[in-house]
Amino acid sequence: MKKKKSYIWLSILSIAFFLGLWWFVTDVIGMFKSTVLPSPVVVAQTFIKKMSSTAPDGATLPQHIFSSLKIALSGYLAGVVIGTPIGIMMAWYKRVDLFVRPVFDLIRPIPGIAWIPLMIIMFGIGMTSKVVTIFLSAFVPCVLNSYTGIRQTKDVHLWVGQTFGASNFQMLLHIAIPTALPMIMAGVRVALGSSWTTIIAAELLASTRGLGFMIQQARGIYRPDIIICGMLAIGAIGSLLSYVLQKIENRVVKGVIHN
Amino acid sequence: MRKKIIECSRVSKEFTTDRGTVNVLQNIDLDVYENELLVLFGPGQCGKSTFINCMAGLDIATSGHVTVNGHKVEKPGPDRGVVYQRTALFPWLTVMGNVEYGPKCRGMGKKERREKAQYYIDLVGLTGFENAYPSKLSGGMQQRVGIARAYCNEPTVMFLDEPFGHLDAQTRYLMQEELIRIWEKEKRTIVFVTNNIEEAIYLADRIVLMTNCPSTLKAEYQIDLSRPRDYTTPEFLQLREEISAVVDKSI
Numbered sequence: 001m002k003k004k005k006s007y008i009w010l011s012i013l014s015i016a017f018f019l020g021l022w023w024f025v026t027d028v029i030g031m032f033k034s035t036v037l038p039s040p041v042v043v044a045q046t047f048i049k050k051m052s053s054t055a056p057d058g059a060t061l062p063q064h065i066f067s068s069l070k071i072a073l074s075g076y077l078a079g080v081v082i083g084t085p086i087g088i089m090m091a092w093y094k095r096v097d098l099f100v101r102p103v104f105d106l107i108r109p110i111p112g113i114a115w116i117p118l119m120i121i122m123f124g125i126g127m128t129s130k131v132v133t134i135f136l137s138a139f140v141p142c143v144l145n146s147y148t149g150i151r152q153t154k155d156v157h158l159w160v161g162q163t164f165g166a167s168n169f170q171m172l173l174h175i176a177i178p179t180a181l182p183m184i185m186a187g188v189r190v191a192l193g194s195s196w197t198t199i200i201a202a203e204l205l206a207s208t209r210g211l212g213f214m215i216q217q218a219r220g221i222y223r224p225d226i227i228i229c230g231m232l233a234i235g236a237i238g239s240l241l242s243y244v245l246q247k248i249e250n251r252v253v254k255g256v257i258h259n
Numbered sequence: 260m261r262k263k264i265i266e267c268s269r270v271s272k273e274f275t276t277d278r279g280t281v282n283v284l285q286n287i288d289l290d291v292y293e294n295e296l297l298v299l300f301g302p303g304q305c306g307k308s309t310f311i312n313c314m315a316g317l318d319i320a321t322s323g324h325v326t327v328n329g330h331k332v333e334k335p336g337p338d339r340g341v342v343y344q345r346t347a348l349f350p351w352l353t354v355m356g357n358v359e360y361g362p363k364c365r366g367m368g369k370k371e372r373r374e375k376a377q378y379y380i381d382l383v384g385l386t387g388f389e390n391a392y393p394s395k396l397s398g399g400m401q402q403r404v405g406i407a408r409a410y411c412n413e414p415t416v417m418f419l420d421e422p423f424g425h426l427d428a429q430t431r432y433l434m435q436e437e438l439i440r441i442w443e444k445e446k447r448t449i450v451f452v453t454n455n456i457e458e459a460i461y462l463a464d465r466i467v468l469m470t471n472c473p474s475t476l477k478a479e480y481q482i483d484l485s486r487p488r489d490y491t492t493p494e495f496l497q498l499r500e501e502i503s504a505v506v507d508k509s510i
Binding site: 154156157159160161162163164165166170174175178179181253254255 | 315316317334335336337339340341343345347349350351352353360361364365392393394408412
């Protein structure tokens with residue numbers, strides 16, 4: 001108990017040290033001009049103001065966050081819901097593997113953001129182009145991880161299933177998928193990370209709202225305080241999302257010792 | 260005349276690898292009788308597991324055939340349960356989940372299979388651990404779950420493939436006692452594989468000695484010592500000496 005408490009202090013210290021250093025190089029010794037790197041105090045003020053103000057980019061910070069989240073999560077969910085079963089089917093049914101693999105191997109190395117130019121031409125700069133882009137970047141890790149996870153199924157577990165007279169489908173459902181679950185959940189987490197990264201990149205390139213858009217606008221008018229505000233929001237929301245997912249994972253994955 | 264449960268007739272098994280054909284089993288004839296505890300005993304890599312797999316239907320004999328209860332073995336089935344060397348428990352299921360898995364596969368109702376599973380969990384001495392996950396159990400307890408799981412599916416015959424091989428010596432003795440206790444309470448036909456001579460003599464109604472690859476059956480011993488057996492009685496030691504003498508020559 002006592003030990004855990006001291007670890008929490010260590011974590012708080014790390015953030016305090018970071019803020020202190022930032023404050024030191026800006027407000028205290030003036031190493032950077034405030035038009036280049038504003039102090040944490042300025043950023044905090046901007047943050048509070050931006051919660052309700054639509055200047056200078058036409059929307060408040062919560063509106064930008066909501067817009068980014070909405071697009072990122074729709075594409076992400078589609079990627080998980082479609083990608084995971086495809087990976088499972090590829091690993092379990094040889095014919096599905098042979099059919100899907102050539103196309104998948106071609107698509108796999110293309111980073112999510114490389115789809116953006118084509119998507120903009122096809123769907124414009126609205127929501128659709130981004131949702132499709134994010135779908136693709138979430139889809140790939142989901143397929144890969146569920147495929148690898150199913151392939152880790154132990155022969156001896158399948159033998160047990162066979163000697164109990166389980167059908168092929170029962171063995172997939174009762175043995176292979178539970179085996180793969182930790183791997184699948186890891187893929188779902190990686191996919192969330194890449195969805196969140198990709199939405200920001202997509203908004204930087206072309207959009208009319210969202211955190212990436214807000215940052216890009218602020219760069220145009222030399223407002224580093226808004227840029228940093230946006231970056232911190234991106235970081236905080238990204239951490240929060242993966243924290244929530246970790247909690248879900250701990251509930252779903254059973255029988256494995258959690259550290 | 261006792262009822263024959265397993266009949267193996269001229270069973271041979273070859274494996275083809277890149278380096279050619281390996282002959283693992285050669286012309287094995289063996290009958291196993293109802294409620295008999297038969298021990299297959301032999302040196303390290305002599306194809307005991309392969310033989311068990313052929314009887315369980317996980318492997319198919321290259322020539323010859325195996326029948327269980329008069330049916331030719333062509334694939335695995337619920338009439339033949341297997342307890343494996345390393346625990347093959349499902350780590351994502353609780354003890355209860357593992358034990359009730361067999362009946363569940365056959366579509367037995369929840370209440371009925373829970374009762375049945377509870378009976379065998381109690382039988383192997385794991386009462387109170389129903390909701391524990393295998394990762395929280397010791398090696399001996401995990402093997403108890405494996406035995407309960409095999410029992411719960413009510414197979415005609417159970418194959419135990421060196422189930423106590425990786426346990427420490429103390430637990431191993433205990434589990435041998437336990438297996439006899441369980442088996443005397445719920446008689447089944449058991450084929451038990453081991454490379455440990457004491458274990459073989461302690462458990463067996465009959466010991467079948469296998470030779471190295473290609474494996475054949477070298478000798479057979481009816482063990483008529485009364486149970487519970489004691490490792491240190493003169494009869495036990497004499498049998499031990501007699502059998503080791505034959506094994507040593509064959510290695």
